[in-house]
Amino acid sequence: MGRVQLDELFLVEFRNIHRVTIEPSPRFNIVSGRNGTGKTNLLEAIYLLGSMRSFRQSRRVDMVRRGAKETSIRGRFGNVCAGMVCEIKMGNEGRQVKIDGKRAHLDGRYFHSLPMVIFHPGNLTIVQGGPDARRRFLDRALFQAEISYQEAYRSYGKAIASRNRILKTRPLDKRALDSFDEQLASHGARIVMMRERLVISMTPLFEEAMERIGGEGQSRMAYRPKIEGGFDKIMSALRGAVEKDTAMGYTTAGPHADDLVFEVNGLDARKFASQGQQRTVVLAAKIAEIGSLEKSTGRTPLLLLDDVSSELDRDRNRHLFGFLAGLGGQVFITTTHHDHIPIEGDRVDFFVENGSIEVN
Amino acid sequence: MAGAIQDLAELLARLPGVGRRTATRLVFHMLKTNSDYTNALGSSIATLHEKIRRCSTCANISDSDPCPICDDATRDARLICVVESVPDLWAIESSGSYRGRFHVLHGLLKPLDGVGPDDLNVDLLSDRVRNSEVEEVIVATRQSVEGEATALLIKHSLTGAGVHLTRIASGVPHGSELEYTDSRTLDRAIDDRREMK
Ligand SMILES: Nc1ncnc2c1ncn2[C@@H]1O[C@H](COP(=O)(O)OP(=O)(O)O)[C@@H](O)[C@H]1O
Ligand SMILES: [Mg+2]
Ligand SMILES: [Zn+2]
Numbered sequence: 001m002g003r004v005q006l007d008e009l010f011l012v013e014f015r016n017i018h019r020v021t022i023e024p025s026p027r028f029n030i031v032s033g034r035n036g037t038g039k040t041n042l043l044e045a046i047y048l049l050g051s052m053r054s055f056r057q058s059r060r061v062d063m064v065r066r067g068a069k070e071t072s073i074r075g076r077f078g079n080v081c082a083g084m085v086c087e088i089k090m091g092n093e094g095r096q097v098k099i100d101g102k103r104a105h106l107d108g109r110y111f112h113s114l115p116m117v118i119f120h121p122g123n124l125t126i127v128q129g130g131p132d133a134r135r136r137f138l139d140r141a142l143f144q145a146e147i148s149y150q151e152a153y154r155s156y157g158k159a160i161a162s163r164n165r166i167l168k169t170r171p172l173d174k175r176a177l178d179s180f181d182e183q184l185a186s187h188g189a190r191i192v193m194m195r196e197r198l199v200i201s202m203t204p205l206f207e208e209a210m211e212r213i214g215g216e217g218q219s220r221m222a223y224r225p226k227i228e229g230g231f232d233k234i235m236s237a238l239r240g241a242v243e244k245d246t247a248m249g250y251t252t253a254g255p256h257a258d259d260l261v262f263e264v265n266g267l268d269a270r271k272f273a274s275q276g277q278q279r280t281v282v283l284a285a286k287i288a289e290i291g292s293l294e295k296s297t298g299r300t301p302l303l304l305l306d307d308v309s310s311e312l313d314r315d316r317n318r319h320l321f322g323f324l325a326g327l328g329g330q331v332f333i334t335t336t337h338h339d340h341i342p343i344e345g346d347r348v349d350f351f352v353e354n355g356s357i358e359v360n
Numbered sequence: 361m362a363g364a365i366q367d368l369a370e371l372l373a374r375l376p377g378v379g380r381r382t383a384t385r386l387v388f389h390m391l392k393t394n395s396d397y398t399n400a401l402g403s404s405i406a407t408l409h410e411k412i413r414r415c416s417t418c419a420n421i422s423d424s425d426p427c428p429i430c431d432d433a434t435r436d437a438r439l440i441c442v443v444e445s446v447p448d449l450w451a452i453e454s455s456g457s458y459r460g461r462f463h464v465l466h467g468l469l470k471p472l473d474g475v476g477p478d479d480l481n482v483d484l485l486s487d488r489v490r491n492s493e494v495e496e497v498i499v500a501t502r503q504s505v506e507g508e509a510t511a512l513l514i515k516h517s518l519t520g521a522g523v524h525l526t527r528i529a530s531g532v533p534h535g536s537e538l539e540y541t542d543s544r545t546l547d548r549a550i551d552d553r554r555e556m557k
Contacts (some may be wrong), residue, residue, distance in 0.1 A: 022404055158505040165471040175477045178516060179509040187505075 001070030001081030001299035003329045004114055006046060009075050011107040013068035016355035023164035026079070028324075028331050039334035042352065043118065043304045046332065049075045049086050050116035050302065051143065052106060053096070060090050063160035077114065080299050086114075107143035108147040115293045119286045120306035126285060127269050131259040138195050138223075139258060140291050145296040146194045149237045155254070157189040164250045172246055184254065185234040191255045192225050193233075199223040200259065201295060202288035208265075209284035213319040214277065220283070222261040226253050276313065283316060287323055298330035308333075309340050318342075362401065365391075365547055418487065419444050419464040419481045429453075429462060438495040441550070442455070442485065442514060444468050444502065447539040450471045455543035456552055460498075464518040468506040477513055486517045496524040498553055505529060514557055 003026075011020045016038050031039050040056075044063070054063065060139050064071045070091035077084045086104075089096045097104045106109070125133040143150040166173055199289045203221055210219035227237045237253050238245075245252055262269040264283045269281050293301045303324070309317055321342050324331055334343055338349050349360045365387050375392035383517060390398050413428035414420075418440075422428055439460025443449045449462050465480045489497060499514055501507040515525055529552035541549075 062554050159509075162471040162505070162509070170472070175475050175513060175516065176469060176509075179477075179513040180471070180505075182512055183509050184507050251462060 001294065001298070001300055001326075001328060003350070004050070004081060005077060005079040005330045006049075006076040006302060007076050007083075010072075011042075011045055011074075012070045012072040013065040014045050014073060015065060016043075017041060018065065018086045018355060020355075020357050022350065022359070024330070024332070025346060026330055027346035028343050029333065029348050029350060030338050030341050030343070031165065031332060031334045031350045031357075032336065034336065038307050038355045038357075039352050040081070040120075041355075042350075042357070043120075043306050043334060044330055045073045046075070047116055047118050048073055048303070049302055050089060050114040051140070052088070052113065055118045060095060061092065062131045064091055080111055096156075104345065108143070108150045109151065111143045112145070112147045112297055115297045115299065115301035116304060117141075117286060117293065117301045118306065119283075121308070121311050123282050123286065124311075126207040127273070127281050128263060129203040129327055131239065133255075133269055134260040135258060137289075139197060141293065142194055142198055144301070145293055148339040149194055152187050152190040152194070154291050156184065156191055157176055157198065159187055160254065160256060160274050167245050167251070168249045175331075177242070181235060181238045184251070185238060186229050188227075188234050189256060191229070192227075192258070195255070195258070196223055196225075198292060198296075201292045202285070205288035205291040206284050209287040209323075210280065213284060214280040214318055218260075218263075218265050219281075219284070220259050221234060221288075222263075224261055225255065226257040226259075227255075248251065252281060279312060280306070280316060283312065283320060290327065290329075299311040301332040302331055303327070305331065305333045307335070309335055395450050398406050408463060415461045418462050418486065419466060420449060420462060421464075434459075438493055439498070440485075440489070440494055440496070441498045441500050443500050444507070444510070445539070448500065451539045451541065451543070452550070455546040455550075460496075465499075465501070465510065468501060469510045470506050477517075480510070480513075482513060482517050485514065486521065489518060489523055494523055496526060498526050498528060498550065499556065500528045500550070511556070525556045527556045 005026050006024055007026075009020075009022050009024065011017050014021070031042060033039050042055055044056060044058075070089055072087065072089050074085065074087040077086070085100050087098045097106060098326075101108075111215050126185065139149075139153065143153075144356045161178055163177065163184055166176045166180065199221065205220045209221055211217075234254065239253070240250055251345065262285070264273045264277050265359065267273070269278060273281065277281060288302055325343070333341055338351075341347075350356045351360060365384075368390075369380065369383040369387045372378055372386055378386075390401075411423055412421055413423065413425040413427075415422065415425050415430055417426050420427040420429060424431070424494045436459050436547060440461045440463050441452060441458060441460055442465060443452065444465050446464055449464060452458050452462075463481065463485050465482070467475050467478065467480055469475060469480065477500070485497075494518045497514070497518060499511045501510045511527060519527060528549040530549075
């Protein structure tokens, strides 16, 4: 299977990085350095090329090096990406993206062609956080897995913002409300369907990974839509909730309120699992995400692992690296000690110090 | 620093797509042409508002009420195409093959911008359909959330009016304005219109 493979990365004025060019290995790239030197920044830049957003939920201006006006991130992707060059320029003026030198219109196809998966300590919120963290996990995977997800997601967002505004306006305009319900239901049904499809494809991978890593016995993941069923069910739920929604001033039910549950030994992992089990759940969920994206996009996603060795215990680490060895993709791993990474061949080591990067 | 040149340049710079530099260049260009041109331009602008009428049948904008399209007896009065703006009407007109009449909404349902059903000419359309020989209403609003919501609003307001309600086909790129769609695509979108459920 082909893979998303970054052959060259060129950064200018990104975070604490003044100017850097690297040529990564097609397989393993170990990025080491002391705390605060710029390792996560490097992963953030790579992730930006694939998703156009920061996994740290940073604002655009925060990513421009202090004192500089504009940052530029340019990546050349080989293998199935056939030498495609993507360049992002960001500054106070906004963002500009060029693909192969031409102004790009970024639709779902772009994200589908460059799947990337980030795994970092903040991912623990997938288990420990609220439903919004789990929806974000699904949504981010879906922007890459499904070409039309972004369009459905945006349309749903527009429809719900419009409906909520109508609900807040007095007197209530029933005609306007009726006109938007159907939009909400049709885009909402598409979102639910695609989320269900993703979870169904992730479930066996998740269960298998749980069993292998932890020997945890019965583990499950399941999508819990607030409204079960498609268009008609959502339509009647919206109609039935008009009085409540009008009183509350917003739309109470719909895929924007859905959840995803993880169970270990029949119990909700959020409430009952130990810290260690919760970490296993996150790792297994990420492994399932990679496998599922591989299937839906037809290529192995590029993997970004930020500081995970320090988060996982020996057994979980061993499992993770065993899994990585079997996966044919390109991987970037940050660590404070490069000898902590048990990977033998196919590796290039980068050393980061104060925003500059050296190859050994 | 005020003066005739600066005054005019400032007024021109308020037009969409015209920056200060372009505005200044336009003024100097006008100074070089003879005064017949600037007089004609000036009086065209000066009388624009008083000459222009909004058609009381279809809300189109032209020199007369009824507008030339409503006044043209050779056009098919059984067919009405509902558009969001006058430029969209012109786009369909110049694509050539449509021979029915129009109805201009002057906007889309946009709660986020404070535009509601009463701000569009939906009731005018409803009255018009119920009091004439119209057989089919083609909804040609763009295929975006707001365009679709507006299409539904029209559908709801025409229930029981006994007309065929159709929607232009999806040949038009998602969310884009008809105004910027090429005429062959536009023709196809109208030809391939489908029944609204
Ligand atoms: N916009 C910016 N301009 C300059 N330095 C920045 C900017 N944003 C973050 N930094 C610096 O980057 C460093 C953090 O880098 P990071 O990649 O998170 O470190 P680590 O190597 O521990 O992963 C900090 O020293 C921080 O001050
Ligand atoms: Mg870090
Ligand atoms: Zn008219």
